[in-house]
Structures are given as structure tokens and as C-alpha cells.
Amino acid sequence: MASTICGWCGDRTHMTMVLDPYELPPAVWPTDRSGSRDRDRPVYMAAFKCSNENCERLSVGWTSLHRPTMGHPKHQFPRERLEWEPVKARRPEFPDVPEQIAATASEAHACLSIGAAKGAVALARAVVEATGKAKGVASIGIQSKINALRDAQIISPLTAATSERIRKDGNSIAHGDIGDEPISVDDATAILEFMDELLDEVFQRPAKLQRLQQRGEERKAGNLPGQQLPPAPGGGPA
């Protein structure tokens, strides 16, 4: 079993191996620094079935194994990080976030879902910068914007501290120059999770709570649908 996002249905599912891994010809193996095929890195490919009962479509997964240390490919495959085809670009929606920021955040997730970690992080940083600006924060740099949002009580001290924590763990939402840092998919995942939490705290949760309050007020005023008398025939809203 291997777990991934199914490129067909978009669910995170377990993939059941239905065709054992077989070795691909050396022409598609990775090359070493000199440009010749790395004989220690044969590439194996296998077929998998999606376990979502409304999908069950096939995907192929492949990876290069390290020949000197590899066990049986069939047993080793579930432990490896595989490349997958097809891949589904994930584009979540952020309905209560200003349109341009929401579109950029969605694109950051699309990048991550196809393994484009640097692109994902670059866009996530742009989202955090724009979020600060949208809330009137003028300070330069991402971490100082995050701190200013904390000082204005728009985000909690915990959120600001989490940004610090991610920074200390290595790659940061607040790192200055994306060109010279290695970014793994795991780093990018953590940074995007932080971005999502920030958008939730700054835009989505207040909007949701405001709707709840509005509903309470309308209910008090007897204006909620269902509490009124039915409109007379031919009258009332369509």
C-alpha cells in the first residue's frame, strides 16, 4: 500500500499495488554527474488501484531504488516516496479571502500538489505579504508584518510564534531570498499549512463569525426565512 492523492478522483487514498514493480530500461534511469547512467539507481515502475470505491482507477508509480541496499522491489515500494502519474493539481478555494490573495493561495497549493515546492513557497510568501498589506501593515519583510498583525491583535501570539518556530526548523515563511535555499516538499507543506491558518485567522474566521452574528440578529428581528408568513401568490421575492 502507498498513500497519495489520487490523480483521478483527488482523494488522499491508499493505493493497492495491482502490478508488481518491474525494472525499466537504463535509458530512463537517472544520470550521474558525468552524464552517464547510474548503474546503482535502476528505476522501477508499478501499477496501483485507487481504494476510493467510487474511483478504483489505475495510476502508475515509479522510483529509482539504490541497488546495493535494495530489498525486493515489491516489498520496498510501499516504503519509498514514489512519483505518480496522473497527478491532480489541487486548487482549494478561499471564499472569504480577497480575490487576488485567494487566487495566489490556491495556486500555491496547485504548485505543491505537483511537487513544485519552490513555486509553492514563493507564492505562499507573496500571500503573507499581501495579507499584511490588506490589513494596513506597512512594515517591510514578512516576519515584521506577521509581528505587526500580532501587535494589532489580528492574529494570536501563537500564530506569530508558530511562524518563528517554522523559521527555526529550517525553511521559513519569512526567508528573504528563495534562490539559494533548498526547499523540500515537507518544508513547503509546513509553510502552506501555516499560510492556510493565517488566512483562516485573518479573513475566514471573522467572516464566518460575522455571518453567525448577523443570523442571530435577523432571527431576533424575525427576518429569517421560514419564520415569515408565506408570500401572497404573485408577490414576494422570486
Ligand SMILES: [Zn+2]
Ligand atoms: Zn481515485
